[in-house]
Amino acid sequence: MSDEPTSSFPGDGAALVQGASRGIGSGFVQALLDGGRFERVIATCRNPDAADALNAIDDPRLSVIALDVADEASIRAAAERVRALDLPLRLLLNVAGVLHDSVASPEKKLEDLDAEALHHVFAVNAIGPALMLKVFRPLLARRGRVVVAALSARVGSIGDNRLGGWYAYRASKAALNQLLRTAAIELGRRNRNAIVVALHPGTTDTGLSKPFQARVPDEQLFPVDRTCRQLLAVIDRLDEGDSGGFRAWDGSRIDW
Ligand SMILES: NC(=O)c1ccc[n+]([C@@H]2O[C@H](COP(=O)([O-])OP(=O)(O)OC[C@H]3O[C@@H](n4cnc5c(N)ncnc54)[C@H](OP(=O)(O)O)[C@@H]3O)[C@@H](O)[C@H]2O)c1
Numbered sequence: 699m700s701d702e703p704t705s706s707f708p709g710d711g712a713a714l715v716q717g718a719s720r721g722i723g724s725g726f727v728q729a730l731l732d733g734g735r736f737e738r739v740i741a742t743c744r745n746p747d748a749a750d751a752l753n754a755i756d757d758p759r760l761s762v763i764a765l766d767v768a769d770e771a772s773i774r775a776a777a778e779r780v781r782a783l784d785l786p787l788r789l790l791l792n793v794a795g796v797l798h799d800s801v802a803s804p805e806k807k808l809e810d811l812d813a814e815a816l817h818h819v820f821a822v823n824a825i826g827p828a829l830m831l832k833v834f835r836p837l838l839a840r841r842g843r844v845v846v847a848a849l850s851a852r853v854g855s856i857g858d859n860r861l862g863g864w865y866a867y868r869a870s871k872a873a874l875n876q877l878l879r880t881a882a883i884e885l886g887r888r889n890r891n892a893i894v895v896a897l898h899p900g901t902t903d904t905g906l907s908k909p910f911q912a913r914v915p916d917e918q919l920f921p922v923d924r925t926c927r928q929l930l931a932v933i934d935r936l937d938e939g940d941s942g943g944f945r946a947w948d949g950s951r952i953d954w
Contacts (some may be wrong), residue, residue: 717794
C-alpha cells in the first residue's frame with residue numbers, strides 16, 4: 699500500500715454502494731458524490747421509498763436501485779438495472795450488515811445460539827456480499843482500477859478474539875473475510891487491476907453500534923462522515939498487492 703492517496707480511479711465509470719439506506723452506507727453515497735470521482739453513484743437498498751437519507755439527496759449523478767442482499771433474485775434484478783446504465787463499475791462497496799435486529803441479537807453465551815438468527819446474520823453479512831461478487835463480476839470494469847470492498851469488522855478476526863460472545867456476528871464476518879480472500883485470488887487471475895478487500899470501519903455512530911456505545915471512549919466513536927472519508931482514503935492507497943487483505947480504517951493490517 700503506498701503512503702499517498704492516489705485518487706487513481708480513472709474518472710469514468712460508476713461506484714456502487716450496497717446497503718446504502720442509512721448509517722455508513724448512506725455516508726459513502728454522500729462522500730462519493732462530494733468527491734466527484736465517478737460519473738455515477740449507484741445506491742442500493744432493500745426499500746428505496748423508506749430510505750430517507752437517500753431521498754434527501756438531489757443529485758442527477760445518483761441512481762437508487764432496490765436490492766435485498768439476502769435474496770439472490772433481487773441481486774440479479776438490480777444487476778440488470780445497473781447493466782442498463784452501461785458504465786464500467788470501478789468501485790463496489792458492500793456495506794449492509796446486521797448485528798441486532800428483529801431476528802438476531804448478539805449472543806453472550808452458547809445457550810443464546812439460535813439457528814434462525816445464525817442463518818439470518820450469515821445471509822446478510824457473508825453470503826450476500828459473496829453473491830454480489832458472483833452476480834456483479836461481469837459488470838466490473840475490465841481495464842483500469844477496480845476495487846471491491848466489503849465492510850467487515852475487527853471482531854471477525856479469529857486471531858484477535860479474546861473476549862468471546864457475539865457468535866453469529868463474529869463468525870459471519872470471519873466467513874465474509876474468507877469468501878473475499880478466495881474471490882481476490884480468482885479475480886486477480888482474471889483482471890490484474892482488480893483489488894478485493896475486507897475493511898474495518900472503526901466503531902461508528904450508527905444504529906448498529908448504538909446499544910454498545912456506552913463503553914466506547916468519545917475519541918474512538920467516529921461520526922459517519924469521518925468513517926467514510928477514512929475508508930475512502932484507505933481504498934485510494936491500495937494497490938494490487940493489497941488484494942485479499944483485511945485493513946482497518948487507518949490502513950493498518952488486521953490479523954485474520
Ligand atoms: N457501526 C459500527 O461501529 C461498525 C463497526 C464495525 C463494522 N461495521 C460494519 O459496517 C457495515 C455498516 O454498518 P452500519 O453501522 O452502517 O449499520 P446500520 O446503520 O445498522 O445500517 C445497516 C445497513 O444494512 C442494511 N441491510 C440490512 N439487511 C439488509 C438486506 N437484507 N439487504 C440490504 N440491506 C440490508 C440496512 O438497510 P435497511 O435500512 O433496509 O434496514 C442498513 O442500510 C456493516 O457491515 C457492519 O457490520 C460497523
